[in-house]
Amino acid sequence: MENKTFPLSPAVADAPVLTSQILLNHWQGHRELTRRVIEAFPEDKLFTYSIGGMRPFAQLAIEMLTMAGPGVRGLVSGKWDSFEAVQSKLQSATTKAALLKLWDESTDEINEYWPQITPERFQEIEKVFGQYEGPVYWSVMYFIDNEIHHRGQGYVYLRSLGIEPPPFWDRK
Amino acid sequence: MENKTFPLSPAVADAPVLTSQILLNHWQGHRELTRRVIEAFPEDKLFTYSIGGMRPFAQLAIEMLTMAGPGVRGLVSGKWDSFEAVQSKLQSATTKAALLKLWDESTDEINEYWPQITPERFQEIEKVFGQYEGPVYWSVMYFIDNEIHHRGQGYVYLRSLGIEPPPFWDRK
Numbered sequence: 450m451e452n453k454t455f456p457l458s459p460a461v462a463d464a465p466v467l468t469s470q471i472l473l474n475h476w477q478g479h480r481e482l483t484r485r486v487i488e489a490f491p492e493d494k495l496f497t498y499s500i501g502g503m504r505p506f507a508q509l510a511i512e513m514l515t516m517a518g519p520g521v522r523g524l525v526s527g528k529w530d531s532f533e534a535v536q537s538k539l540q541s542a543t544t545k546a547a548l549l550k551l552w553d554e555s556t557d558e559i560n561e562y563w564p565q566i567t568p569e570r571f572q573e574i575e576k577v578f579g580q581y582e583g584p585v586y587w588s589v590m591y592f593i594d595n596e597i598h599h600r601g602q603g604y605v606y607l608r609s610l611g612i613e614p615p616p617f618w619d620r621k
Numbered sequence: 622m623e624n625k626t627f628p629l630s631p632a633v634a635d636a637p638v639l640t641s642q643i644l645l646n647h648w649q650g651h652r653e654l655t656r657r658v659i660e661a662f663p664e665d666k667l668f669t670y671s672i673g674g675m676r677p678f679a680q681l682a683i684e685m686l687t688m689a690g691p692g693v694r695g696l697v698s699g700k701w702d703s704f705e706a707v708q709s710k711l712q713s714a715t716t717k718a719a720l721l722k723l724w725d726e727s728t729d730e731i732n733e734y735w736p737q738i739t740p741e742r743f744q745e746i747e748k749v750f751g752q753y754e755g756p757v758y759w760s761v762m763y764f765i766d767n768e769i770h771h772r773g774q775g776y777v778y779l780r781s782l783g784i785e786p787p788p789f790w791d792r793k
Contacts, residue, residue, distance in 0.1 A: 458736060589638070598770075598773040604770075608672065609673035
């Protein structure tokens with residue numbers, strides 16, 4: 450959680466910068482880019498290649514998938530399986546095609562559940578996966594930021610394999 | 622720019638998820654983490670270490686700095702120097718201490734200029750650095766996302782150097 454505050458005057462503090470619609474498009478734009486990063490990996494490297502003892506990119510993508518569909522569904526319903534249980538189920542994807550299929554299903558799942566997050570709900574406190582407590586908007590940002598963070602690591606894997614990653618600024 | 626849309630009903634589309642205050646704290650929380658990543662690098666590695674032909678982390682941090690203070694100042698004033706000109710001036714930082722000093726000045730600069738972004742301004746179209754056209758909120762998100770993306774790459778550099786990076790979830 451972010452504890453430090455940089456207080457703004459009431460006249461500007463509550464200006465709505467990102468609406469629900471903007472944030473949904475923003476995330477799905479990022480998710481399309483991440484999909485292209487998955488695609489850019491050679492099949493074997495996706496599941497095995499590692500630098501500095503870090504997880505292969507498929508494992509990072511499975512972490513993203515754990516937060517994506519199940520995350521948004523939980524934010525709507527308030528019902529959660531443990532993070533580990535959800536993640537371990539998704540680990541059944543052991544080919545690039547299976548991973549991309551999960552990715553696309555997850556895209557649909559986000560689009561299905563996101564509209565059910567009410568304006569009030571975004572500001573409520575929720576214990577995500579029964580573990581991580583904070584406002585709903587904070588968890589959504591965590592899901593997105595975590596994807597950008599790990600995808601950036603995928604860029605290093607690809608570059609070190611001599612593969613040009615898709616451009617970061619290109620969100621279809 | 623993100624072109625694809627996943628249309629929400631009017632009842633939820635405009636729900637303000639992130640206000641100006643929340644987004645400022647969010648970014649400054651990320652920036653404190655990035656500061657700790659800079660600190661975690663050994664002095665020489667910060668300016669020289671590279672994987673797959675990518676830029677050393679100091680150069681990535683200078684790119685972040687280019688967008689940070691000068692970015693927010695430009696979003697307020699509508700006046701821009703070219704990205705290359707701003708970046709090249711910041712490249713005068715050739716020690717870790719100089720880079721961290723720029724980082725802290727940039728933190729203050731963001732806190733100084735951010736409150737001058739009016740609620741309307743966030744939705745206006747601006748040609749950032751005279752080059753990149755889009756809504757002001759979109760550019761702000763680009764600055765933040767770009768930092769998360771490149772910082773994630775710094776994590777790989779650190780891990781491959783055998784150095785444990787600060788935890789991603791820890792935003793002071």
